[in-house]
Amino acid sequence: VNNSGVVAADVTGVGTARNELAGASYGGDKGIFGYGSTGSRVSMTNLVSNTGVVSSDTTGVGTARHYLAAASYGTDKALFGYGLETSNRLSMTNLVSNSGVVATDTTGVGTARYYLEAAGYGFGQAIFGFGNSGSLTNISNLVNSSGVVGNDVTGVGTSREGLGATSFG
Numbered sequence: 001v002n003n004s005g006v007v008a009a010d011v012t013g014v015g016t017a018r019n020e021l022a023g024a025s026y027g028g029d030k031g032i033f034g035y036g037s038t039g040s041r042v043s044m045t046n047l048v049s050n051t052g053v054v055s056s057d058t059t060g061v062g063t064a065r066h067y068l069a070a071a072s073y074g075t076d077k078a079l080f081g082y083g084l085e086t087s088n089r090l091s092m093t094n095l096v097s098n099s100g101v102v103a104t105d106t107t108g109v110g111t112a113r114y115y116l117e118a119a120g121y122g123f124g125q126a127i128f129g130f131g132n133s134g135s136l137t138n139i140s141n142l143v144n145s146s147g148v149v150g151n152d153v154t155g156v157g158t159s160r161e162g163l164g165a166t167s168f169g
Helices: none
Strands: 022-026 030-034 044-048 069-073 077-081 092-096 117-121 125-129 139-143
Touching: 022 077, 022 117, 030 092, 069 125
Parallel strands: 022 069, 069 117
Antiparallel strands: 022 030, 030 044, 069 077, 077 092, 117 125, 125 139
16 A cells, blocks of 8 residues: 555465464564464564565564464564464564564463454554453553553453554544
């Protein structure tokens, strides 16, 4: 999608076909796709250049999972968070540096869940929200500009899963 909102035609054949992954921008002008399912969960990322070129697969960083969320934070970094590994809901994040390097797993912040969504907001912050923790949730977790995920905030809005989110402003 260009800066006028025009969606380009399909481009096929880069990396492993998969679903239930997440993506975010990093580095101020680049993107990253990560994790997902090929019939089984994968730990795989693909960097996207500032001209939209998707790189080949990079495998093996962090726990393989799907149904996770990703967001930009800081001014130039990203993070992947939460998700589902087999039937285990996860409370796990992976920071992405401003050069696209995915860090190892950080576990234990907030309620483990999947089918949630994330978005950047404000001056370099992000938020994870809603999802499924065994039942529909109305939980959110703020992320500060250093990538630290805050404790659960509950009770805001209708409990739901499988939603979408985007930055605006």
